[in-house]
Amino acid sequence: MIQQLIHVQKQIVPDLLDTLRHRYDILHYVRLMQPIGRRTLATSLGLTERILRREVDFLKDQGLLAVATQGISLTESGRNVLRDLHEVMGEILGISEVARELEQKLGVRQVVIVPGDSDETFWVQRDIGRAAVTQLKARLAPDDNIIAVTGGTTMASVAAMMSPDKKERPMHFVPARGGLGETLELQANTVCSRMADRAHADYHLLHIPDEVSQETFERMVEEPSIKNVLEMIRAARIVVHGIGEAETMAKRRRATPEHLQMIERHEAVAEAFGYYFNAEGEIVHRVKTVGIQLEELDNMDTVIAVAGGKSKAQAIAAYAKHTPNIILVTDEGAATELLTCY
Amino acid sequence: MIQQLIHVQKQIVPDLLDTLRHRYDILHYVRLMQPIGRRTLATSLGLTERILRREVDFLKDQGLLAVATQGISLTESGRNVLRDLHEVMGEILGISEVARELEQKLGVRQVVIVPGDSDETFWVQRDIGRAAVTQLKARLAPDDNIIAVTGGTTMASVAAMMSPDKKERPMHFVPARGGLGETLELQANTVCSRMADRAHADYHLLHIPDEVSQETFERMVEEPSIKNVLEMIRAARIVVHGIGEAETMAKRRRATPEHLQMIERHEAVAEAFGYYFNAEGEIVHRVKTVGIQLEELDNMDTVIAVAGGKSKAQAIAAYAKHTPNIILVTDEGAATELLTCY
DNA sequence: TGAAAGTGGGACAAAAAATGTCCATACTAA
């Protein structure tokens, strides 16, 4: 029914659907940046001042935007409309359809797509984060939830978008892997703690490098502080994780030249939990890591894989082929690339 | 979901729904009158030539209209779009909602509303007819269908819109009442025969006046030709009938001055099957008629009451209060009037 | 406290689009 309406509207009033999208973009951007000035907004959206002004005046008349001396911001009803709009935008842009096609093609459990391309527009990353949070909350158990999370830029924005559960279901966050690379912001530990903070929930940290020798591992595992956390990780029923590009991850991990060569020789394109995949989704290399192992994902209730941007399309394709149990949260850019090229 | 979309669109691109409706009207009119010239079309729709031209050019570019030297007509995809549009238009105009409210308010089985007001725009009558036919066909039994129909202008346009059943379910049409008044076109017999013709179905006629004295009735009922038809009428499971305004009907029936006075004294507003109703839906007068009696409606599987136009709102209200078992097919004009005033 | 940067709103000319109107020409039906 709704498909029908949109299809008809595309035929009969196509330009108005375009302005719908423009105005959606404006509201969307204002929500992120409010209060924001007219000129700043115009340049950010790539519109001339006058054009934007017309739109803003219109939206002000509709009571969706409030414009004051400190800038433009959303009104109450603006927020409401934007939220509703958010839900139907998928249909309007035909994204829902793309999502269904992707589910079929990749054979994964569910695909969620947000509009835009995070390679091109910075705020799309936030939307991906928001969508991932929504998916996570939709799958919380009423009683006990141990949620394992990984690191990375994408996961950092998932954490930034976390908010307390309205139904106050208990959550405990644990890192799914050990420390990896240098940047503090991208550590699983950091993401874990920030996410828990924003959710007003517990968390535990894993103070151990991701890659360790067998002996070190066996010794450290006896440490109570580590042992406990590892047990919690094993008990997790929900995992939220990013998908890495093989090369990037190898560099971040400061891999040895031999490793890098191996990755190159096997044409690895994706990385997750220390496993490297080639374009066909086959495991071509494996780094012994602490934390969740790939095989364990099959026993999880919910595995949410989050990754966006056209550049990550290949990595997503490779990983998804190997792991059908995931809920994939991505963006339009990656999704369409994935559908057309892989 | 679709409500949500429409609600959001009303807020964010109010023009969208307006121009959608304009273009819908154009397509709609073209379907009825094709091929039609640009100027004729413009004056019919109350638009200036230039305005209409812009719209037609647009619709031509979209491939929905074909414009040739003999005039403007619908293309194949124009017909398809219009059909889809027809289905969603109810939602867009908020008619579906009105219909549901009316069902509640009148307490009838179902209400179907077509856009427009047949008092103001002549083609709305046709749409009502089309809608009634759709309802009728949706309720045909697979095996045997005896359908009783009355006369009147509204019923005449139902007959005009009848078409053969695609599933070829057998239908037999009979008049629900005898002959009444002078105009041949509006006789139940005429409607019955035309409807059957257009449906490629059987029919039987009832050659007897609607109003007769008891003795005449008893004598004529012995006539085999009449007796058979009356038996078929008793066996009918489906009735399609119009709703009359009391005064109009009394005049058409050439009522005696006493009758007219009685109608006026009791403030009768509606008529059906020889029964007169006041505004409260009470029976205030009854003419002894041949054919279906009001009480018999309760035993019918399907009773489709058809009436449109703001002027008939009161009659519809009165009749519907008394007869909750009906499926009411009407138009926007009558429906909104009914909802606001009665 | 003062200045700098950022804000909305007003104003206005230039450009573009929409509109009303007429006319020429082509086709159709009688």
Added chain:
DNA sequence: TTAGTATGGACATTTTTTGTCCCACTTTCA
């Protein structure tokens, strides 16, 4: 053949849109 009706082209005029400045005001930071 003719009368009538059709479209498409043309064009001046009106209306709307658009790009650009400037001004007064507020906030913020030094």
